[in-house]
Each structure stands twice: as structure tokens, then as C-alpha cells.
Amino acid sequence: MIENGLTAIPELETPNYLLRGMSIDDAESMFVFMSDQQTMRYITPHPVQSVDELTKNIKVSLTNFQESKEIPWVIVDKISGDVIGMFRFHKFNFWHKKTEMGVVIREDYQKRGVMSEILEVILPYGFDILGLNRIVGDIFAENKGSEKLLQKFGFKKEGQLRQTDFDGTRYHDTVVFSLLKSEYEKSNSVV
Template sequence: MDEHDLEIPVIETERYRLRGLTLEDTNAIFPFMSNKETMKYITPHPVKTEQELRAQLQGYVEAYKKRKLIPWVIIDKSNLAIIGVFRFHKLNLWHKKAEMGVVIHKDYQRSGVMTEVLMEILAYGFNDLGLNRIVGDIFADNQGSKRLLMKYGFKMEGRLRETDFDGVHYHDTEVYALLKSEYHPPF
């Protein structure tokens, strides 16, 4: 990524478009980012107000300016609705690595959105950004994400015990990673 290139690239798939997230997306994103069921594998404490979400998104924008994160919104081309957020976070261009974070609106979950989008995201990460390592750090009971990562060749590197607390229970997380040398599309 060129240090003078401040535009987040648009990524196109057959059914979806990813474009850079902006603060103007707050209203469209709030319904799913505030939904406890949608966020259950991400955080036990989703945002409660649009102001709280706006502050979080402002953090994303600031982190992007520092080259620590790249945030996109996922748009359904058929109706132009924002149906998700995808980000490369913990981005480190010196070490050539990033973690993935994604939230998909509940009405679009288990409908193939990430199966379609991930192919293009990986191509961008490895080919355009020059990453060597892309990580998915997921709740251990998130079977859908686990299947998706394995489908794309990610290897489980370990299970971290009781890393997240939801106010009642502790949850284990699992770390999956794909290296550039293991990246062999098409999948």
C-alpha cells in the first residue's frame, strides 16, 4: 500500500461491492452492529447507541490513516443495501500481516456472502497489499466461520482458553491463519 494512497479500493464480486467505510454509514450499520444475536461471536457488548457506533467508526477511520486497519462496508448490488462490515485490523505492513474482522447482517448470514467476498479479499491482501499472513481469530463455537476458513485453506494454529467473557461465561477462541505460500486459488 502506497503511503500517499488514502483511498480504500473498491472490491467487486458478482453479487457484492466492498467500498471504504465512512462515518456517513453509521445509520445503515447501526441496526446490525447493535444486535446482540448478530454480534454474539464478536462481542458480548455491542454498541447501544448510534453515537457509540460513530465513535467506534471514527476509530476505524483514524486507524486507517495510521495504516493499522482497512475498513469496508459490504453492499448488496441487487438493492444497494449495506449488509456488512469487513476490516483488516491489526494491520502491520512491515511484518506483512493482518487479522480479519467481519459482521454480516442477520438477514444475510449463512447465504454465501463471505464465501463469495473472501476470495477477493484474500486476493487483495496477498497480491495488492503484499501480505504474507492473514489471520481469522474466532470464537471456538463459531462453526460457520470455522468451515469457511478451512474451505479457503486456513490452518488452525491454536486454541486460546477462556479469552473472552460475556458477563456470564468465558469463551475459548481459535486462531486460524493462511500464509502467502499456502494461498492457491481458485478454491
């Protein structure tokens, strides 16, 4: 990510989790959740089918990092050392100072506050370190857990895009949420 001066994916730490740069060596541990239909239900109807396919996807993410388009992390449980998810800033645009978030959490770690902890370090990193002005989270309309999480962190609902994704059986609406730097700063200045 030469455009912003990053030559390596930075490590970020929360009390319980470590975000470290994704690598090819993570393919096998990531396959557990990236191939799971239930885990991926709000992301894609076609999860990866093999470790080789996931390895290719990781290579694309790492190339995107080199081209200043993405920062891909894995989420590691600090106690067990297990890779329990992935987080990425993608669709980077440094001129417009904006990015989108992409997240997958292993099913046995869902609804345990992982993303609340992650957002506590990711948002300051995005706004204060990377100098972003806008961070977007777009989710399937049925994903009420992510909607609640985004609203908890001050993200504003911008609108609902009708029937944007087809899962092989039916179409899904996408709801777009965003947080602006000014909103982030205002909410963090309140003591």
C-alpha cells in the same frame, strides 16, 4: 494508509456485493446489525448501544486507516443497495506483512454465501496487491460456521486460546486460523 501508498479505501467488487470504504454516513445503516445481540454473539457481548457510539467507532477506524493500521469496508448488496455487513483488515503490520480479518454480516444475510464471495476478492487483494504474507482469522470456538468457511479457503488451525473472552456470564475460547501467502499461491496454482 500512507505506508502502503493507499490514500483512499479501495472498492472491491464481487458478482453480488460491493466492498466500499466505510464512512460516517454508514453509521445508521450499520447500527441495525452492529447493535444486534444475536448477530454480535461471536464478536462481543456488548454491542454498540447508539448510533453516536457507532459513529465514534467508525471515526476510530478511519483514523486507523490514516495511520496504516486498518482498512474498513462496508459490504453493500448490489441489487438492493443496502449495507449488509462490514469487513476490515485490522492489526496491520507492514513490516511483518500481516493482518487480521474482522467481519460482521447482517443476520438475514448469514448462511447465504456472502463471505465465500467476499473472500474470493479479499484474499487476492491482501496477498497480491498489499503484499501480505499472513492473514489471520480468530474466532470464538463455538463459531462453527466461520471455522468451516476458513478451512474451505485453506486457513490452518494454529491453536485454541483458552478463556480469552468473558461475555458477562461465561468465558469463551478463541481459535486462531491463518493463511500464508505460500499456501494461498499453492492452492491457486492448482488447476
